[in-house]
Amino acid sequence: MTLGFKEGFLWGGAVAAHQIEGAWDVDGKGISIADVSLAGDVKNPRQLTDGVIEGGNYPNHRGIDFFHTYKNDVALMGELGIKVFRTSIAWTRIFPNGDDDQPNEAGLQFYDDLFDELLAHGIEPVITLSHFEMPYALSTKYGGWADRRLIDFFVKFAEVVFKRYQGKVRYWMTFNEINNQTNYTSDRHLMQNSGLLHVPEADKERTMYQASHYELVASAKVVQLAHEIDPNYQVGSMIAFEPYYPKTSKPQDILFAQRAMQARSWWGDVQALGDYPQWLTRHFELNDWQMDITTEDLATLQAGTVDYVGFSYYMSHATQAPSETLGDMHFEQGRDNIDNDYLTKSDWGWQIDPVGLRYSMNWMTDRWHKPLFIVENGFGAYDELTAEHEIHDQYRIDYYQSHLSEVLKAVEFDGVDLIGYTPWGFIDLVSASTGEMKKRYGFIYVDLDDMGQGSGARYKKDSFAWYQNVIATNGQSLRTTEE
Ligand code: P53
Numbered sequence: 001m002t003l004g005f006k007e008g009f010l011w012g013g014a015v016a017a018h019q020i021e022g023a024w025d026v027d028g029k030g031i032s033i034a035d036v037s038l039a040g041d042v043k044n045p046r047q048l049t050d051g052v053i054e055g056g057n058y059p060n061h062r063g064i065d066f067f068h069t070y071k072n073d074v075a076l077m078g079e080l081g082i083k084v085f086r087t088s089i090a091w092t093r094i095f096p097n098g099d100d101d102q103p104n105e106a107g108l109q110f111y112d113d114l115f116d117e118l119l120a121h122g123i124e125p126v127i128t129l130s131h132f133e134m135p136y137a138l139s140t141k142y143g144g145w146a147d148r149r150l151i152d153f154f155v156k157f158a159e160v161v162f163k164r165y166q167g168k169v170r171y172w173m174t175f176n177e178i179n180n181q182t183n184y185t186s187d188r189h190l191m192q193n194s195g196l197l198h199v200p201e202a203d204k205e206r207t208m209y210q211a212s213h214y215e216l217v218a219s220a221k222v223v224q225l226a227h228e229i230d231p232n233y234q235v236g237s238m239i240a241f242e243p244y245y246p247k248t249s250k251p252q253d254i255l256f257a258q259r260a261m262q263a264r265s266w267w268g269d270v271q272a273l274g275d276y277p278q279w280l281t282r283h284f285e286l287n288d289w290q291m292d293i294t295t296e297d298l299a300t301l302q303a304g305t306v307d308y309v310g311f312s313y314y315m316s317h318a319t320q321a322p323s324e325t326l327g328d329m330h331f332e333q334g335r336d337n338i339d340n341d342y343l344t345k346s347d348w349g350w351q352i353d354p355v356g357l358r359y360s361m362n363w364m365t366d367r368w369h370k371p372l373f374i375v376e377n378g379f380g381a382y383d384e385l386t387a388e389h390e391i392h393d394q395y396r397i398d399y400y401q402s403h404l405s406e407v408l409k410a411v412e413f414d415g416v417d418l419i420g421y422t423p424w425g426f427i428d429l430v431s432a433s434t435g436e437m438k439k440r441y442g443f444i445y446v447d448l449d450d451m452g453q454g455s456g457a458r459y460k461k462d463s464f465a466w467y468q469n470v471i472a473t474n475g476q477s478l479r480t481t482e483e
Pocket of ligand 1: 019132176177180312314376380424430431432433434439
């Protein structure tokens with residue numbers, strides 16, 4: 001019997017291309033949907049512009065300039081001791097418009113260079129194919145993922161990179177946080193996930209489901225294609241797992257919380273089990289939506305289930321029944337989320353819940369019967385840089401210590417099969433939800449502010465040495481500080 005994390009456990013760090021690379025228009029790169037998202041903050045949601053507007057503050061145009069600094073940053077990763085580095089391939093570096101005939105060689109070369117640099121430091125790349133950065137032209141020309149033709153464009157992109165990086169990459173994921181569009185009343189989520197622009201209010205929910213369906217078919221095709229190209233390829237889903245708790249033990253609250261879980265996680269059902277859940281098929285019927293879901297699609301979904309479940313975990317939610325009778329239950333995230341009195345929140349209002357991570361790991365394992373890979377977890381916080389260039393981020397260490405302790409319990413006591421752990425933003429980067437730099441996640445501080453001002457210098461935070469030790473001891477160091 002092994003206790004603790006298994007040998008070869010994949011300790012790592014995670015980022016996404018558009019949040020770090022910058023160089024948004026360099027070497028033939030096309031405009032991505034992230035490139036038309038202005039900066040916002042905790043109170044003001046990011047606005048999307050029609051094309052790139054002169055003088056706008058577009059933080060993803062800058063990122064942390066990783067496109068130019070990656071050699072230095074990879075050396076820091078080596079020092080941290082990570083075994084895997086999760087990033088994405090910016091689709092627009094390879095196919096600037098998404099529907100181009102030929103891939104852009106300069107873009108392909110950049111990732112060859114980056115992957116070679118990583119491998120030279122003993123770090124294996126883990127790659128997300130689509131991480132909130134699809135080609136903007138696919139939105140304007142086709143209406144984003146609401147158009148079936150996007151399936152072929154995506155499969156073509158995947159085929160190019162699967163062939164090109166064979167031997168350099170083993171673990172892939174198809175769509176980042178594919179289920180974040182549960183929050184379909186938010187234009188940002190419709191845009192980030194599916195490139196959907198200006199959808200009429202009354203049609204948002206249906207459009208979200210239709211776009212999701214095409215993404216799921218594309219995902220299943222790509223899983224099969226990966227296995228044909230290289231039987232060693234492991235392709236995962238990527239679900240933003242946010243469990244829902246009932247406010248009370250009142251049966252109506254329990255039932256409604258169950259619907260909330262179903263509504264947020266059905267993408268995982270399709271990707272892991274190959275089938276639509278019955279409540280959702282019924283939901284389509286009750287709404288009289290003529291969904292474009294063919295028998296051939298259903299066969300594709302069955303044949304293209306994922307090898308592992310990749311997921312992010314930041315927070316849990318609570319909810320309560322909106323009525324006593326609960327007939328045709330309709331969950332709407334923006335409306336139905338309530339505070340959990342037992343939890344505290346980050347400065348951005350995200351409820352901190354380490355136990356919820358163990359709960360989630362059990363829930364997913366019971367339901368999906370796949371190995372799990374925690375590909376994001378972390379704490380966005382304001383950091384203070386001292387005059388000596390130090391950052392005393394004990395709050396971040398506390399967050400990781402408490403979450404990883406629960407992960408260890410899930411592995412050790414509950415027998416969950418976990419492949420690896422890649423904390424989000426091992427280096428500070430541009431926030432996806434707000435576009436801020438000051439919502440910092442890293443073990444490494446990047447001296448840049450929300451307007452892109454600063455030296456760009458990298459400084460190790462206190463959490464750097466802490467995580468370094470966790471990796472070096474394969475998680476055994478987590479035990480010493482436990483009460
Ligand atoms: P930021 C919302 C809720 C949960 C995860 O988020 C989310 C989001 C963002 O829409 O995104 C994931 O930067 C995502 C990353 C992102 C990270 O979590 O808003 O996969 O791209 O940066 C953290 O604090």
